Amino acid sequence: MLGFLVALLGGFIATNMEETLARPVARALAPRIVVEPGEMKLLAFMLTMLIVAILLAIFDWDSPVGFMLGGTLGWFANRIVAAVRAGIDSRSED
Numbered sequence: 001m002l003g004f005l006v007a008l009l010g011g012f013i014a015t016n017m018e019e020t021l022a023r024p025v026a027r028a029l030a031p032r033i034v035v036e037p038g039e040m041k042l043l044a045f046m047l048t049m050l051i052v053a054i055l056l057a058i059f060d061w062d063s064p065v066g067f068m069l070g071g072t073l074g075w076f077a078n079r080i081v082a083a084v085r086a087g088i089d090s091r092s093e094d
Helices: 002-014 018-029 037-058 064-075 077-093
Strands: none
Touching (some): 002 077, 018 037
């Protein structure tokens, strides 16, 4: 369960790590691997989830399903919350 929560937080943080984490890594990889601008968000997600996976391995929190589910839900958290709010708002207007 703790692994799920850590991955959820990691997925949420990954949405804001494009400038901080992904671009510097892409610049470092540029001589050998070209990272397209559309791939920056994916790179940010992958790097953040790698950091979370290493953290989970260090503390021996093994839950690959919880890790992937938490990371995915964290990545889409803003969209999920917006959809729920829109549903609540439309329900209260009726």
